[in-house]
Amino acid sequence: MNEVYSINGPVIKVKNAKGFKIMEKVFVGKQKLLGEVISISDNFTVIQVYESTTGLQRGEKVYSSGESISAVLGPGLLGNIFDGIQRPLHTIFENSGAYIKPGTNVPCLDMEKQWDVTFNVSVGEHIRFGQIFAVIQETSLIEHRLLVPKNVSGEIVMVKPNGTYNMEEVLIQVKDSNNQLHDLTMIQKWPIKEPRPISKRLPLTIPLVSGQRVIDTLFPIAKGGSAAVPGGFGTGKTMMQHQFAKWCDADIIVYIGCGERGNEMTQTLDEFSELIDPKSNKPLIERTVLIANTSNMPVAAREASIYTGVTIAEYYRDMGYHVALMADSTSRWAEALREISGRLEEMPAEEGFPAYLPSRISQFYERAGYVDTLSEKSGSVSIVGAISPQGADFSEPVTQNTKRFVRAFWALDKELAYARHYAAINWNLSYSEYINDLSKWYNKNISTEFLEARQKFITILAEENKLMEIVKLIGKDVLPDDQKLVLEIARVIRVGYLQQNAFHKDDTFVPLEKQLKMMKLILYLERISQQVLKEGKAFSLLLRTNMFEKVIKVKYEVPNDNLDLFEDYYKMIDEAFSAIK
Amino acid sequence: MNLQYIGLKEINGPLIFLDNVKGIGFEEVVEIRLDNGTVRHGRVVEINGDLVAILVFEGTRDLSLTNTVIKFKGKPMEMGLSKNVLGRVFNGIGDPIDNLGPVYVDEYKDINGEPLNPVSRLYPKNYINTGISSIDGLTTLIRGQKLPIFSGSGMPHNDLAVQIVKQAKLSGEKNEKFAIVFAAMGVTNDVANYFRRSFEEAGVLDNVVMFLNLSNDPIIERLLTPRCALTTAEYLAYKHDMHILVVMTDITAYCEALREFSSSKGEIPGRKGYPGYLYSDLASLFERAGIIKTAKGSVTQIPILTMPNDDITHPIPDLTGYITEGQIVLDRDLHQQGIYPPIGVLPSLSRLMKDGIGAGYTRDDHQALMNQIFASYARVMDARSLASVIGEDELSPADKSYIQFGKQFEKHFISQGYVNREIKDTLDLGWKLLSIFPREELDRTDEMVLEKHYNHDAAVGAFELDKKSFIKELNKEEI
Ligand SMILES: Nc1ncnc2c1ncn2[C@@H]1O[C@H](COP(=O)(O)OP(=O)(O)O)[C@@H](O)[C@H]1O
Numbered sequence A: 001m002n003e004v005y006s007i008n009g010p011v012i013k014v015k016n017a018k019g020f021k022i023m024e025k026v027f028v029g030k031q032k033l034l035g036e037v038i039s040i041s042d043n044f045t046v047i048q049v050y051e052s053t054t055g056l057q058r059g060e061k062v063y064s065s066g067e068s069i070s071a072v073l074g075p076g077l078l079g080n081i082f083d084g085i086q087r088p089l090h091t092i093f094e095n096s097g098a099y100i101k102p103g104t105n106v107p108c109l110d111m112e113k114q115w116d117v118t119f120n121v122s123v124g125e126h127i128r129f130g131q132i133f134a135v136i137q138e139t140s141l142i143e144h145r146l147l148v149p150k151n152v153s154g155e156i157v158m159v160k161p162n163g164t165y166n167m168e169e170v171l172i173q174v175k176d177s178n179n180q181l182h183d184l185t186m187i188q189k190w191p192i193k194e195p196r197p198i199s200k201r202l203p204l205t206i207p208l209v210s211g212q213r214v215i216d217t218l219f220p221i222a223k224g225g226s227a228a229v230p231g232g233f234g235t236g237k238t239m240m241q242h243q244f245a246k247w248c249d250a251d252i253i254v255y256i257g258c259g260e261r262g263n264e265m266t267q268t269l270d271e272f273s274e275l276i277d278p279k280s281n282k283p284l285i286e287r288t289v290l291i292a293n294t295s296n297m298p299v300a301a302r303e304a305s306i307y308t309g310v311t312i313a314e315y316y317r318d319m320g321y322h323v324a325l326m327a328d329s330t331s332r333w334a335e336a337l338r339e340i341s342g343r344l345e346e347m348p349a350e351e352g353f354p355a356y357l358p359s360r361i362s363q364f365y366e367r368a369g370y371v372d373t374l375s376e377k378s379g380s381v382s383i384v385g386a387i388s389p390q391g392a393d394f395s396e397p398v399t400q401n402t403k404r405f406v407r408a409f410w411a412l413d414k415e416l417a418y419a420r421h422y423a424a425i426n427w428n429l430s431y432s433e434y435i436n437d438l439s440k441w442y443n444k445n446i447s448t449e450f451l452e453a454r455q456k457f458i459t460i461l462a463e464e465n466k467l468m469e470i471v472k473l474i475g476k477d478v479l480p481d482d483q484k485l486v487l488e489i490a491r492v493i494r495v496g497y498l499q500q501n502a503f504h505k506d507d508t509f510v511p512l513e514k515q516l517k518m519m520k521l522i523l524y525l526e527r528i529s530q531q532v533l534k535e536g537k538a539f540s541l542l543l544r545t546n547m548f549e550k551v552i553k554v555k556y557e558v559p560n561d562n563l564d565l566f567e568d569y570y571k572m573i574d575e576a577f578s579a580i581k
Numbered sequence B: 001m002n003l004q005y006i007g008l009k010e011i012n013g014p015l016i017f018l019d020n021v022k023g024i025g026f027e028e029v030v031e032i033r034l035d036n037g038t039v040r041h042g043r044v045v046e047i048n049g050d051l052v053a054i055l056v057f058e059g060t061r062d063l064s065l066t067n068t069v070i071k072f073k074g075k076p077m078e079m080g081l082s083k084n085v086l087g088r089v090f091n092g093i094g095d096p097i098d099n100l101g102p103v104y105v106d107e108y109k110d111i112n113g114e115p116l117n118p119v120s121r122l123y124p125k126n127y128i129n130t131g132i133s134s135i136d137g138l139t140t141l142i143r144g145q146k147l148p149i150f151s152g153s154g155m156p157h158n159d160l161a162v163q164i165v166k167q168a169k170l171s172g173e174k175n176e177k178f179a180i181v182f183a184a185m186g187v188t189n190d191v192a193n194y195f196r197r198s199f200e201e202a203g204v205l206d207n208v209v210m211f212l213n214l215s216n217d218p219i220i221e222r223l224l225t226p227r228c229a230l231t232t233a234e235y236l237a238y239k240h241d242m243h244i245l246v247v248m249t250d251i252t253a254y255c256e257a258l259r260e261f262s263s264s265k266g267e268i269p270g271r272k273g274y275p276g277y278l279y280s281d282l283a284s285l286f287e288r289a290g291i292i293k294t295a296k297g298s299v300t301q302i303p304i305l306t307m308p309n310d311d312i313t314h315p316i317p318d319l320t321g322y323i324t325e326g327q328i329v330l331d332r333d334l335h336q337q338g339i340y341p342p343i344g345v346l347p348s349l350s351r352l353m354k355d356g357i358g359a360g361y362t363r364d365d366h367q368a369l370m371n372q373i374f375a376s377y378a379r380v381m382d383a384r385s386l387a388s389v390i391g392e393d394e395l396s397p398a399d400k401s402y403i404q405f406g407k408q409f410e411k412h413f414i415s416q417g418y419v420n421r422e423i424k425d426t427l428d429l430g431w432k433l434l435s436i437f438p439r440e441e442l443d444r445t446d447e448m449v450l451e452k453h454y455n456h457d458a459a460v461g462a463f464e465l466d467k468k469s470f471i472k473e474l475n476k477e478e479i
């Protein structure tokens, strides 16, 4: 019989164990704590336990399950909040109160719930893995498309009539080539550490538009791409993730709170239930799945939370949706790996992290992509991972290794955050390698002027950077007027454009059309100013027109739904500047 | 099930090892009875076959392999609680030390707590008026928040904590009951007495529960002190609907105890020798702040930590900042200039304030004022560093206006002494200070807000700005 031999925090060992498989799900002890087999040797099988092991005794039994840790996939995921091992937190709250007790065993999805099913297959048709056999209106926003599970393909021999069914009822029956019958229900399981198969990967050519100017304009991420947001505490990682989750133009959001604050998850839940998506006029929660493994929940489950989240994301992708996944913070997951590895007395690599850290990180980000699905649709998973570097030092292993596998890097800066310049993205350290692949899309769907204006912005900011080296030594006063103008325009770009207030009703999300109009206005101001300077007028006269301040405040003064107001600004600038002349 | 074992196999630092032990639960508590009759407490920290490692909280001094009897209690560490704990003083492991006898127990609670379900939390929104401008105005404290003070040795963090406690209108509103739970970890007797006296002066001593693990008390005991304190706080908040302010000092001493435990267990050390799980361990304390839907009370935490070497990137403040909902950072430069409270406003932050300020909470212009002050004060720093290179006289008029603002802001807004300021006065003072600038410099603020609150002449009068002030100079140059 398999029994607990040793206990060290979340790591337990079973001596002379029989019958376990690597990565197998097991139940540990009287409380049936959820665990996973992580190594097997002659003498010992090592298990990491996803719940608190307090009170566990030597000699308690360990039960095999024969299967890997899996996500339960089906309708009812959207609008819900789960812990790292996909236990539904609302249900746990209703059943057992304010705290999560170890050994809590509740079904992941509401098994009683009745769903309206519409079938789109009929008897006699052939069907295989990944194809859609029926649809359910899961929320008012999202149609849930039921997919044929793995290892099922063949001829449909039974289809229920359209109607209302619960989760466990057999909906269709498929007979495979061995004449074996398969019963298909609304739910299926998928091992969380195994990527769901696709038909083929597609190039990344469409941006994931977030309405955040510094991202969409300077450092965009593609649908199906991946980005990292590193930053010290308080620099705005979580806000950035929330902004994405609220406003980005994905169909589905999977938000993973991994080893972070409980109140932030509560806030997300509250806010998303109230916030109305401007496009659909429906609460944002209807397109969102929340996974909360907060910092005070068991450490081992942090790892599971990341994989559970990405599996759910892939599942909706396979229905033909664009899914954006936020993971806040991947550092806590890496630290969980380090802690378990330490307890296994594995040989540590950099800063105590195990040698397999880079491969785990790469496997995770590799699950992003824009694909043709087995259901003959296309969909995508985009991943935005926050990183919490120790001491805000980006040279640490998690940041460095993540950098190798993501193509957009949004470096958050403490100094900018101290000055309350949010989003505190440092434009010198950040980059996006997607920009070339996306240029066609911007040119076609917005305007060719968009990327031109972007390039001018980058040039001005770079110039400012150079000039500031001088200013730091001798002050601004001695600069010639044209260079003073560069600094002033750069300030307008920084304060008026890059800086964006997440708490302002209009500024929190800005459509690309408005972004372009803002850029053009700023560049117009630059051009006119240069002309006036060329005519020999002093720079201080330009300043006195107050036009720079006016343009900085455009973001608050022109509402997103009345972009015509921009025309007034051109007039205003012309008048003010011709008055100088 | 009270199992008893005689004798030990090994003693190593604060750890003892027993062989041939059966039926013992992980993290179970034990009682260690010495042959001289004294009793110590421990906890099972590892089980390896028949071998069990136990951490002894009071230390292993005088223990030998033969002079002890170990009694396993069959349950994790618990604290006996009732409303009678109010006004009492306990040691670091929760035994009363005020000679008032044992506490009547209504309920026993596991001191480790259990993780709160995020669904059961109520997002904190009500602000606590501390009467301190740099806190109320710029890093507003919210009921149910965890907001630490990052300090350094020799700085007045204790005074600040006491001032917050005293001024926080703890007994203001009717029908609401308040109490303070104070946990001392590794601080001196003087410090503990200072807090005690201050609570007494404020007339709240009957509503204070104190847990004292002082600098000469057993170090490992410190690992339990905040847990006893927080268990008490949760009990009072969630069972008796009280609003609890928990002051814990010094988190650095707590972390050092954890490091000592970890190294004696032979664990692989992380940064600066602290264990890799320091983040999770601290989170298991700080995450116990909050409000839950099923009760009326709240637990607000003000942990105090002294940053070794004033270094905010040191693992202790660093990991704390990653867990807590902001931080109040004390600044040694301001302190040396005699400014009290020496709050460095730029690195300070309250993450929960956005939902607890503004119309209906403080005042509609609060957010705007705060954004502008942060932006302007950040530029003061730039102007100062430029001045240190080229000299103040050589600065541009605009930069001079920042130097001027910085001086007045520190003198009037940050430096406030032990005065209790109403929020309205704090906000008005803020606008008055910002009005030192020419209006165009206030580039973070809506015109409408400026219309209402900007008044340059008032600022010139109030702060006795020079006739030939920088603004005149600025205007002259432009014409
Ligand atoms: N875009 C933004 N607009 C306004 N405030 C912001 C923005 N980003 C961050 N902040 C402020 O910074 C604080 C910390 O941000 P947060 O995302 O929680 O930081 P992190 O997750 O990096 O520790 C927030 O509470 C908020 O006050």
Ligand SMILES: [Mg+2]
Residues within 6 Å of the ligand: A237, A238, A239, A260, A328
């Ligand atoms: Mg965060």
